[in-house]
Amino acid sequence: xxxxxxxxxxxxxxxxxxxxxxxxxxxxxxxxxxxxxxxxxxxxxxxxxxxxxxxxxxxxxxxxxxxxxxxxxxxxxxxxxxxxxxxxxxxxxxxxxxxxxxxxxxxxxxxxxxxxxxxxxxxxxxxxxxxxxxxxxxxxxxxxxxxxxxxxxxxxxxxxxxxxxxxxxxxxxxxxxxxxxxxxxxxxxxxxxxxxxxxxxxxxxxxxxxxxxxxxxxxxxxxxxxxxxxxxx
Numbered sequence: 001x002x003x004x005x006x007x008x009x010x011x012x013x014x015x016x017x018x019x020x021x022x023x024x025x026x027x028x029x030x031x032x033x034x035x036x037x038x039x040x041x042x043x044x045x046x047x048x049x050x051x052x053x054x055x056x057x058x059x060x061x062x063x064x065x066x067x068x069x070x071x072x073x074x075x076x077x078x079x080x081x082x083x084x085x086x087x088x089x090x091x092x093x094x095x096x097x098x099x100x101x102x103x104x105x106x107x108x109x110x111x112x113x114x115x116x117x118x119x120x121x122x123x124x125x126x127x128x129x130x131x132x133x134x135x136x137x138x139x140x141x142x143x144x145x146x147x148x149x150x151x152x153x154x155x156x157x158x159x160x161x162x163x164x165x166x167x168x169x170x171x172x173x174x175x176x177x178x179x180x181x182x183x184x185x186x187x188x189x190x191x192x193x194x195x196x197x198x199x200x201x202x203x204x205x206x207x208x209x210x211x212x213x214x215x216x217x218x219x220x221x222x223x224x225x226x227x228x229x230x231x232x233x
Contacts, residue, residue: 076119
């Protein structure tokens with residue numbers, strides 16, 4: 001009769017163990033963030049709560065900021081666009097699309113995220129903490145702000161190529177005209193931040209861009225009039 005040799009439990013699958021550790025770390029980081037705020041979170045605290053060594057954290061993330069922000073993105077379900085916005089699902093509007101609709105949808109999406117959304121208060125705290133934490137600021141720009149600005153930036157460029165807005169305006173400057181006032185009210189002044197204000201900001205931006213709705217192309221001004229006063233000198 002052959003013997004069965006028992007040599008202890010089978011080793012755990014390394015991939016599964018890594019996945020379990022990764023999940024435990026994100027759960028721990030987010031729990032500590034919610035309990036005490038961003039400044040209270042430490043790498044040692046995350047490691048202790050997750051039951052892993054500090055070296056495991058640094059193997060996967062370069063800093064506390066990277067872990068906490070990834071945990072935030074993992075836990076808070078906030079998409080790049082308002083769910084019911086009249087926007088294309090796979091990219092920026094075409095050249096003859098409605099730029100005004102896109103800008104309004106993004107401005108109203110800002111309210112949905114920061115004012116009405118469940119994760120808004122956490123996101124506002126992260127924005128505040130980023131002012132004194134370069135790693136967090138970099139993570140937020142790369143993973144949060146830039147992915148949301150990029151489609152609108154490209155739509156503005158398409159509108160410029162189509163002659164719907166001034167050609168001499170930098171698209172990022174135009175985006176700042178919309179989002180900077182919203183952030184100011186959100187983070188600094190405490191003044192009302194609602195749909196009426198968002199619409200007013202977008203209207204001012206469109207006026208500055210000399211925007212022409214795509215259904216009025218027959219009455220467009222000459223190309224030179226969209227290039228700004230410097231170009232006409």
